[in-house]
Amino acid sequence: MTGSADEPKAQTPNDSLSFGRLGIRRAQLLKNLQHFVVAAELGSFHKAADRLAIVQSALSRRIGDLEAQLGGRLFEREPTGVRLTLAGAALLEDASRILREVDLAIRRFDLIDSGQVSLLRVGFNGAAMMFAPVPDGLQAFRSTNPTVELRLTPMLSEQAFQALAAGTIDLGLAYDLGYPHSLKSRQLVLDDLALALPEHHPLASRPKLVVEDLEGADFIGMDLAQSGLMAEKVALALHSRGVAIRVLMETGSTEATLSLVAAGLGIAFVNRSQAGRHPPNVIIRDVAGFSVPLPLKLFWREEIETPVLLRFAETLAAQFGTAGGVA
Known part of the structure; x- marks a missing residue:
């Protein structure tokens, strides 16, 4: 009977040995880097040895080991x-x-371990920051939770789901594009797509735009590698209207899309x-007959809920005046 794809791959003795050697080399490298930085800053092995409370021959040996590890x-x-x-100057900076x-x-570990501070890693879609309640909510949370460190990282919605799955963020402020997941969520607001076009574009002067007006138009599209689900939703909405x-x-x-539109290189769909x-x-x-509803939500994994x-x-939901609970 074969094991399931979810079962961890068994480590071989060679795997364990390789990992152990890597860990030792990494530890040695970090220690050697510490000695290197002190010697570089003081410009003297003698002074650096005194600072580090070791004999100069030991410091020289460590610098030699580091040069051998790096090959230069x-x-x-x-x-x-x-x-x-x-x-060496380049290495000193790194x-x-x-x-x-x-x-x-x-230091962060010590603070969190002692209960003095908590860490919350949030991945956020840049377009979400256009809603005033988001920065207002962040400020409100910081003022009422001074011992919580917020680490904010901009990322597209699809990237946020991947980061949540990988455990590199705790919360994702993202648009629900139908990405498959088993996450808990809290909806904040419903956004949609609208059309961005240069002010002198032929379509700009029309009192009302309908989706059929877009037939054959030159568009600036979304990067399929990063926003494939969004691009698919746009394509389906247009295809449904022929x-x-x-x-x-x-x-x-x-930002890049709007800059290209401003330069007259095409028109584009952007968040309303x-x-x-x-x-x-x-x-x-707005374009009559065209709609791609975009629920903006907070997502997180149930097992890390705190x-x-x-x-x-x-706090964020309150800024939006959002009633209702967690899904």
């Missing part, structure tokens, strides 16, 4: 001390950043919430 020289030895090579992030991770358009190019963000926040020579119009997470959801 980090310092030029001079009578008055040491000078970084070009490669190593300093890595060590700062390690220190930050340790309308065919020409997609001249694709973009991965609303963009109305009032677009370039001055671009207008946003009082802090629920307070965040309730």
Whole structure:
């Protein structure tokens, strides 16, 4: 009987050995980087050894190990001390950043472990920020929950679902495009698509636009690799009315799309919430007979639901005046 696809792959002794060696090498590299940074900042192995409370020969050995690991020289030895090579100077910048992030991770862990602060990682769709209740809700939550650290990361809706599945975010502020999931959610508002077009476009002067007016029009479409579900919904809505358009190019963000529309390179569908926040020579119009409802929701995995997470959801929902509960 074969195992299911969900069962973890059994580790072989070689896998365990390789992983163990990798862990040792990583630990050695981090320790060597610490010694390297001190030596680089002081410009002297002697002074660095004193700072680190080790003998100079041990420091030289660690720098030599690091150079061997990286396969190149980090310092030029001079009578008055040491000078970084070009490669060493580049490594100093990266190593300093890595060590700062390690220190930050340790401090953050200590704070969370001691109950002094909580961490909430939120992935948000940039278009959602066009709704005033979103930034207002973030400010309200921060003011009433000062011990909660909010880490906000912009991402498209489809990326948010992938990040939730991978566990790299705790909450996704995203549009429900029909992406298959088993997440809990709280709807905030219902958005829709509208048409963005240059103010001097032939369609802009029409008192009313209907979907049939778009037949054969040049469009700036959505990047299929990042927004495939949204693009599919648009295509289905047009096909249902027998309308065919020409997609001249694709973009991965609303900002880029509106810039191209402003340059007169085509027209595009954007979230209706963009109305009032677009370039001055671009207008946003509704199109009769065309609608792609976009519920904006908060999503999260049930197994990581915490009082802090629920307070965040309730705070944002209250800013929208959203009644009803969690789905």
